[in-house]
């Protein structure tokens with residue numbers, strides 16, 4: 517079920533320099549072996565009238581702030597690795613492959629080495645080309661997303677990546693730093709005084725005095741940063757924190773939300789350094805304990821995240837880079853086994869003009885994912901291993917327990933885990949969350965995911981036992 521696609525190690529410039537002048541003279545391609553990095557940022561704001569979060573009834577009425585694709589590419593003697601963060605809700609199936617394939621083409625690399633991470637803002641699109649095709653067939657064009665608009669966004673991002681590669685700069689050091697985020701993240705799971713456990717906490721439950729008071733539950737309090745330096749010049753920072761990113765949503769006001777605000781504020785501080793933010797494994801984590809859905813709360817949450825980005829920068833320790841390794845596991849997760857997730861049931865809803873629009877869209881999304889599972893296409897779980905730090909991308913709405921699991925598997929290393937890679941899965945609960953009764957319509961996987969994800973993590977993190 518899990519097979520390793522490829523493993524490669526790239527020696528960096530410093531390592532090669534140590535080999536000595538004689539070898540350098542005999543080996544003229546040494547200059548080509550230098551590792552370098554290029555950055556890019558592109559506007560991918562959905563237009564007025566576009567659907568948000570795949571199924572929200574209120575379409576885009578206004579743009580509060582833009583959505584961006586922000587990324588970097590690492591270049592060296594081996595195949596390049598691209599990391600790109602999208603201010604979009606989710607990218608699924610054929611849409612996910614399209615993004616990766618088009619960027620892979622211009623970066624001269626493989627699909628697996630293009631790490632596409634959605635940040636999961638909710639006033640932002642969900643894309644899945646096959647799901648939209650199915651909707652087209654029943655007379656619902658553009659109801660999930662605008663296919664041509666996505667194609668233009670991909671083309672713009674690919675063009676920006678291509679232009680960036682021509683401007684790549686050498687990388688001499690990798691930095692790692694972290695800071696503890698205060699009063700942003702809380703788990704959906706709450707334990708009541710009578711001992712009962714429920715997943716009652718939503719993204720803006722701060723207005724509910726009891727849900728605001730109850731313990732934050734399982735979270736990862738650390739915002740982690742991996743940075744890339746050319747000598748003293750910091751070229752780019754990847755920052756990652758595990759929480760749903762929305763303060764308020766559903767009114768048709770497009771926004772990159774509090775994580776976008778924090779990133780942009782930090783970007784103003786560091787004009788020569790590209791700030792890339794990634795959303796960690798946040799299926800069961802929201803700002804709900806601290807957020808009442810007001811614009812003021814959005815600003816407060818943004819400020820807390822921004823302040824922690826500064827702390828992480830101050831705490832950053834630099835290491836000479838002497839190589840990177842890339843690994844990728846193939847993860848096959850089971851499709852939801854519920855009666856309403858059969859092909860027959862979903863096809864019936866999709867074709868029923870009396871069914872509610874959100875249900876028809878969900879059915880199309882489900883059918884697209886079922887087709888994928890039936891044709892045996894696994895989920896790629898990539899890992900960029902920089903020696904002192906690893907960046908792993910997990911699919912969909914993986915629960916924070918998986919991020920903590922990844923860190924436990926490599927306790928002496930600096931493990932950053934982004935969620936929201938391939939997003940067809942929706943929620944990926946841990947075993948304990950299933951035992952506690954977690955259920956939600958935004959889950960397309962079966963209940964037995966944990967051992968499969970654990971196996972993939974062990975593989976990409978090279979845990980032998």
Ligand SMILES: [Zn+2]
Pocket residue numbers: 636760799913
């Ligand atoms: Zn979500």
